Amino acid sequence: MRHFDLIAQAPGGVARLRELILTLAVQGKLVPQDPSDEPASELLKKIRAEKDRLIAEGKIKRDKPLAEITDEEKPFDLPTGWEWARIPEITHGLGQGEPTASFSYIDVAAIDNAKGRIALEVQVLEASDAPSRARKNVAQGTVIYSTVRPYLKNIAVVEYEYVPRAIASTAFAVMHPHTGVLSKYLLHYLRSEPFTEFVNSKAVGVAYPAINDANFFQGVIALPPAAEQSRIVTRVEELMQLCDALEASGQLEAQQHAQLLGTLLATLTQSETPEALADNWQRIATHFDVLLDRPEAVDALEQTILQLAVRGLLVPQDPTDEPASVLLQKIRTEKDHLIAQGKIKRDKLLPPITDEEKPFELPQGWEWAMVGHIAETNTGFAFKSSEYKSEGTLVFRVTNIRPDGSVDLSDSKFIDPISAESTYKGFKLQAGDVLLVMVGGSLGKIGVVDEKCLPAVLNQNMWKIVINKNVDRQFFVLCMRYINRYQLKVTSSTHGHLAQGEYLQKLVGLPPYVEQIRIVNRVNELSSLCADLRQRLAAGQAVQSHLADALVTG
Known part of the structure; x- marks a missing residue:
């Protein structure tokens, strides 16, 4: 039994999703830019040269x-x-005039305004039967736009060479793209919200609003490089096919949904400032009823939140915050002082951070640091099973960390408390200690020790991460999660071993201390919302399951 996703219950949900896709596409937010593409400024020069040539040949009129x-x-x-x-x-236009022979007539009724297409078979008329509006010449590749009741979006590309030749109604504005401008890209732009708002602002009339040609052709188009136009068109059509599937069945298959969600969430991580993120977030947020309709989608959103957090995009920067450069200097000074007192060993010299290593641009006041600049790693001990007792001091093992990082004491092992305080004193844990699994199928799993675990000592295959007091522990855990997912590429199926030296050289974008606190608070707020959404989805699935059982057994 197939159940409709939330989109099927959301009025106009698919239509709104189509609008969002087009808006992102024409703003350059749907596919990445390629600096090797010939810029649109060069394309415009070529178009001007082509236009001058066609005018000189008498094929088009001068604008x-x-x-x-x-x-x-x-x-x-x-x-x-x-x-x-x-x-x-x-x-450019293709001219107009009264038909002198039979012709294929494209009028407004021939347009499928939902898909932006013209019917394959249109009326074929004799010249003597031509309506007075049958005047505008079109050809394969021409884009036509109905200027009467433009809110209906009767816009399409002439995709075929009609036989006999095609003539369009004077209700259309006719645009034949110059070389380097894709008809499909122009179509998508004309159907997008930015251009629709322009047309609506110029249309006059109440019952039959219309925009005249003079005003229509003053409209502006955002023109990408030719190569990027092609990428945009391909991506839009892929996503529109997903919308078709969603419209047809009320839900998407898992792979289709992941593709759509991944594309839209990527527009958030491509934001360059918190202000740009707020704008992009608002666009996506209005479609959360469509996108966040299954637990995997909430997982993807949480990963997006993580990326935004460590890039400094979740909260605005405050220029009065003490910059991270000062924070790093404090850490270095404190280390040197402790080394001089003989309380700690001199740390190994870390290599300089190169520009090639930096995965993204940092906000003002942030600094790049290696894990080894702001934390240390202490390994656990390989306790023997023969030492285990039925009670005493907990031996904290890999199995005591659940996948979500919480502590699981259902299968606990202990050692003698006296040994823990003497022989194994260097492996004692404290509440708040951050642990990282460094080997095996749980590689990269992160846990935080809480009071209920104590007293405890650390077993092998894990590191205790000792974080400098000038760095917020919860913020550093966010950075660890980011490193695991996006630098080490750790997944639930990853096996292997993590070298200590390699981990200490992983990069962290370090904000001012007070901004770290703001980021953690914001992540906690959003994580709480995600947890609430998961509960709602689980409750909905439970209701569906009970209903299905009732129908089957009823």
Whole structure:
């Protein structure tokens, strides 16, 4: 028995999702930019040269001078390599006139406005039967836009060479793209929310609002490099197919859902500032009813939150915070003081951090540090099973850490308390100690010791991570989780061994201390919301299961 996902219950959910995909696409947030692409500024130069040639050959008319695009007309900031262009800068018309022979007539009724397509079979009329509106020439690749009741989005690409030749209604604005401008990209932009808002602002009339050609062709288009247009079109069509599947069945298969969710959550991690994140988050958040409809989706959201946290995007920076450079200097000074007193050994010299190692740009006030700059690792002891007692001091083993990091004492082993205080004193644990599994199938698992474990000593195959007091423990645990997932690529199926020297050289983006606290508080808030959502999903699944059982047994 198949049950509808939340999207099936959300009014207009799929339509809203389609709008979101187009909005992200035309803002350059759906596929990454490639600095090796020829920029759109060069494409515009080639288009101007092509336009001049076609004018000289008498194939198109010269456009009227176009006004310079003002900042007020630009609905969003462009990625590097993109340019703003008015519609006539990148397209041209194909002329118009009264038909003199039979023709294929494309009128508004021929448009599938949900998919942006023209019917394969359209009316074929004799010239003598031509309606007065059958005037505008089109060809394969032409984009047509109904300027009457534009909110219906009767917009499409002429995908075929019709026989006899096609003529469109004067209800359409006709745009034939110049070389280097993809018809499908132009179609997606014209259907997107930014352009729709422009058209609505210029349309006049109540019952049948319309925009005249003069105003329509003043519209601006965000133009990517030609190669990026192709990537955008491919990605949009992949995601629209997922929307089709969702619309048809009310749910997506796991792989399809993961693809859609991954694409949209990636727009969050591509944000460059907390302010940009807030904007992107708002777009995604309005579709959470569609996206977060299963536990795996909540897992993906939590991983996204983790990435945002360690990159400094979850909370705004405060220029009055003491910068992390001062914090690192304090740590170094304290270490040197303890070394001079003979209380600790001199730490091994860590190599300098190169630009190639840095995985992302840091916010103002942050600094790159290696794990070894701000923490130390102490290994456990290989206790023998012959030493185990039925009670006494707990031997904290790998099996005492659950996958979520909480402590599991259901299978506990103990040693004699006297031995723990003497022979094994160096392996004693305290509440709050952070532990990391360094070998085997649980590699990378992180645990935090709590009061109920004590007294306890550390077993083999784990490190106790001693974090400097100038670094918040919970923030450092977030960094450890990020290192495991994105630097070490640790998953639930990973086996192997983690070398101490390698781990100490892993990079951490270190914020000011007070910002660390703000980040932890924000992550805790969001994690609480995720936990609540998991409970709601589990409750929903339980209801569905009971209902299914009742139907089967009823």
